[in-house]
Amino acid sequence: MNTKDPWATRESLLQKIEKKGDEEAWQEFSDYYLSFVGMVLKKMDIPDDISSDITQEVLLRIWKAFQSERGVQREGKFRSWLSLVILKKAKIYLERQKRRISTKRIEDQNTLQIQEQDEVESYVNLEWKSFLTNKALESAKKHFRGKTYEVFLLDLEGKTPEEICELLSLSIHAVYTYRARFKKQLVKEIKKLQDQYEGT
Secondary structure, eight states, X not given: OOOSOTTXXXXXXXXXXXXXXXXXXXXXXXXXXXXXXXXXXXXXXXXXXXHHHHHHHHHHHXXXXXXXXSOSOTTSSHHHHHHHHHHHHHHHHHHHHHTTSOHHHHHHHHTOOOOXXXXXHHHXXXXXXXXXXXXXXXXXXXXXXXXXXXXXXXXXXXXXXXXXXXXXXXXXXXXXXXXXXXXXXXXXXXXXXXXXXXXX
């Protein structure tokens, strides 16, 4: 039985940046994680007007870690370390904001409850799975035209095959075939992303 975390970040990409300072690998990494970190901050109820600044702080911290002798994996799993970085940067940035804003704004900021690391790490893992699935969904869509994707969406909405038949004027056999085709492609796209960004 494979006991490894199926969502563990792909070490080869991290090592490529860390050991060689590969700019192309870093660009790939930062592009991929830019929106992801923003999603986690949104889940933490960080206001949009400061989320982008914190995201840049997080990526800068990661870049500096890549350049250090100890690297980014000294604390264990990459995403556990990333959770800690996000949490620390969010706290630091909000404290910095508090010192620069009005009393009323400070009161508003005090309503923000910054979570503990284990809660943030839970956000990171859940959002990563969702993020990866959505990316795979976008890629899978490119392989199909017509009603295949419509069948899959209706299936996701909880429609029965019979209901889908009626809505799309398809036979029951066509519904099952289209649904199976799209799911097969989706699984392939998820696996491709896991191979690219994660270990197995």
